[in-house]
Amino acid sequence: MATAQASSFMFSHRRVDVRATMNAPDFRLSLNHLSLPKLPNNTHLEKQSRSNISITNNSARVRVDSSDSGVISKLYEIMEAVADRVEMHKNIGEQRNNWNHLLLSSINAITLAASLMTGIAATGGVDGSGFSAFKLSSIILYGAATGMLVMMNTIQPSQLAEEQRNAARLYKQLHGELQTVVALGNPTVVDVNDAMEKVLALDKSFPLPLLGNKMIEKFPSSVKPSVWWPQQRRKQWLEGKINGNAWSSKLEEEMRNIVEVLQRKDLDDYLKLGNQALKLNKMLAISGPVLTGLAAIGSAFVGNSSSLGSWGVLVGVIGGAMASVINAFEHGGQVGMVFEMYRGNAGFFKLMEETIESNIGERDAERRENGELLEMKVALQLGRSLSDLRNLAASSSNNGTHEATEEFASKLF
Secondary structure, eight states: OHHHHHHHHHHHHHHHHHHHHHHSOOHHHHHHTOOOOOOOOHHHHHHHHHHHHHHHHHHHHHHHHHHHHHHHHHHHHHHHHHHHHHHHHHHHHHHHHHHHHHHHHHHHHHHHHHHHHHHHHHHTOSOHHHHHHHHHHHHHHHHHHHHHHHHHHHHOHHHHHHHHHHHHHHHHHHHHHHHHHHHHOOOOHHHHHHHHHHHHHHHHHSOOOSSSTTSOOSSOSSOOOOOOSOOOOOOOOOOSOOOSTTOOHHHHHHHHHHHHHIIIIIIHHHHHHHHHHHHHHHHHHHHHHHHHHHHHHHHHTTTOSSHHHHHHHHHHHHHHHHHHHHHIIIIITTHHHHHHHHHHHHHHHHHHHHHHHHHHTOSOGGGSOOHHHHHHHHHHHTTOOHHHHHHHHHHHHSOTTSOOOSOOSOSOO
8 A cells, every 4th residue: 555655656756757847948949049249259369469568568669779779879889999998008008118128228238338338448458449439439329328318208108108007997997887887777868978078088188199298297397186087067065964865964074074084194195295206206317318418428538638538537437327327216116107106196086085075065965976885985995994984084073173183094005
């Protein structure tokens, strides 16, 4: 009985399912006939998007290139010219250094040979024709030595070589600055103009002609620092508190104190040393040709029966020997080079002074060189650490009588 009911229930349930299935609407057919809007192809959208981005980037690149490529090209042209000048001044410096050694050796050899011939002629150990030959030869050699000494002392080959060494070093420094400007990116026309001004200023400061007004004066009336940079504009001093570009009132006061020490100690000391070297060089440059000239005159009186003959021998022999010593001291010791070195060092401190003053003289602190960077650069150029530099400035400011510390600002030279 129970089995019959269960089977009857299963049959009725299966019948209901079949009937429901037969009466259900056919959604599959309706979905097949449903029309949906077509979506755009993803590949097409991606290509179109890339095309638009490419056009935008290309136009932006064209604008950037059109504004910067000309500036960068000009900077590279200037860098090539500067690199050529470095090599040129280096080669010319070596050439003029060779001049100094060759002329020194040649003139001393000529002078000593003339002195020896004068002595041989005065001994009387030769016959009449031999005496005349030795006497005439000594006069000719002394005359040649006098002329060569006048020329050598006028151009000062050791000083010329030092000028070219300085020029090569400064051009190389400028080349490095231009490389830094290009490497940092975003160069402007102002950078190009500044580079051109620096190149022209160096060309004017280190000319190549040996004679005439274009040559650097070897015996100036007064010693002044060498100047190889464009003239910097003078600006008004800033008043009040500064908060921009890593500048502060304390840093500005520190820089002013450093300038004071540079002016009072380093710059003044090198100008004094340069003045002493200039006086010594003038004395030696005059003494050498005078002694060889007197020796030539003395040689002409050798063999004279009067007292002039004995004096002529003394002047001819001793004058030649003394001239050789003086010439060796002047050009072998390179006194002209020492003078130029002192003048160049004074110019280095003058440039540092003007750089600091041009920064603290700028009203707009944002237009100055970064204060921390300038402080570090000054410390490196003076051979000091930052703390050492600040201590130097503090020791100078603490002394109100302006009789500040005897310490020099620079520890390098």
